[in-house]
Amino acid sequence: MSSKAANFAALFTRILGRFPQQQNFCFAYGSAVKKQLTNNSKENMFDLIFCVDNSSKWHELNMKQNPSHYSGLKYFGHNFISKFQENFGAKIYFNTLVPLEGVTVKYGVISTKDLVTDLLEWSDLYLAGRLHKPVEILKPTSNSEVQTALQLNLQSAIHSALLILPESFTEYDFYYTLSNLSYSGDFRMIFGEKKNKVENIVKPQLNSFRLLYKPILGTLSDYVDFPSLKIDEDIEMALETRSKSPTICSQDISPLARLHHLNQLPRWPQKALTRLWNRGSLRQDTEDVLRAIAYDPDCNEIVLKCLSDIVWKSSISQSAKGIATAGLLKSVQYSFRKIVKMMR
Incomplete structure (x- = not known):
């Protein structure tokens, strides 16, 4: 150490x-x-x-x-x-x-x-x-x-990111999309947080992301190809390889693959997808809705919107709650620190 x-x-x-x-x-x-x-x-x-x-x-x-x-x-x-x-x-x-x-x-x-x-x-x-x-x-x-919940949460993040990403993407795109799941829709990203916050999180920690997700990605070879998983474990060699040419990953974006990912989403995103799809007069159950979304060319946008809506509601309610738990003076001080950090 x-x-x-x-x-x-x-x-x-x-x-x-x-x-x-x-x-x-x-x-x-x-x-x-x-x-x-x-x-x-x-x-x-x-x-x-x-x-x-x-x-x-x-x-x-x-x-x-x-x-x-x-x-x-x-x-x-x-x-x-x-x-x-x-x-x-x-x-x-x-x-x-x-x-x-x-x-x-x-x-x-x-x-x-x-x-x-x-x-x-x-x-x-x-x-x-x-x-x-x-x-x-x-x-x-x-x-x-x-x-168990910690591991399943990582699995859910992978399925969500793959639903949002296109057929081909870089390894950086993958970890960026993963990290952005909880920031897309967060009202604090409009004013109060650095606009490049997600980039600042991912770029310095690429290897940490790799170590965190590699065990799970290794079980999804039928749906996504990560060449980085096949690179030698020597970190320096791996980083040098990636610096010369970004690792291009590819995934199966067929409706059947999308349906698999949709079925692996947690309960609340599935509920949100069902509510969004059933806004008209037609009422379908969750199984039928997920199948229909899997065939929709805008599947990625639909998933992202539903996840963003969950984040939007929780970020607003938790921030309002924070004013009471911190007290007015500390709330002002904390917000000021955030704004100064953002302006820098």
Whole structure:
């Protein structure tokens, strides 16, 4: 382990030590994590997610341990905080602009059941979308249900991306489309986020994306050809090869292949597709709708619209919820930081 990686691990060990230890799963994401790994920058916030089995109990312990992290909602008690977390927005409770161990932290709390639901069904496509991209696992889960849901979420992302992409595409296009699933439709991309946010995520982490998705892509050879999967494991050789000529991938875009991908989509996107298709007087069940969409030449646009609609609703509701959980002052400060970052 390099000295930078060791310093990074030590920092997060200290940060996690400042929170209740009743966590089922914990990961870090965002630009600060990447910058910390590469250039030790502390300019951006460190984004953490705590997955807990009992939200009410966790907030009770955390409010005793870290009362200053909470807005005025803390005066309503931990049970209120837990219900507010689980019944509104994307079912996450965020505390932001928290100074810890010399850095600024934003952390979210979600119950295990709600995380599993989003991963399996894409009810909000919020944390499910963040977990489409490489993250830093700080505390691996031993919960088999969460482990399975994490893998199925990656599979769903692959099927969705292939439905959106054309017959031929580059490996970069594939990972870009995967990453964009949770940003297409996010109202914050209109104003508040960098326009090249997805590109900034994918380009520096191509190899991390490759390692994350390679095991699953290897099982889909009947539907898509990824030449990169056949390249020698030597990372430097692989990167050098790709820098000289982009890897061109190809997929089967026949109606039968599309139908296979559509059938593998999570529950909420399938429901959204059915509602969109049945807007007229005709009413068809999900099976018939998916078959019809598979034969539609605009299949990719239809899928993208339905996914964008899910993201749009959850991004608005979670952002509105964030004003209450952060408090007015921190909300203004957080928004200002985002705008400054975007303008840069």
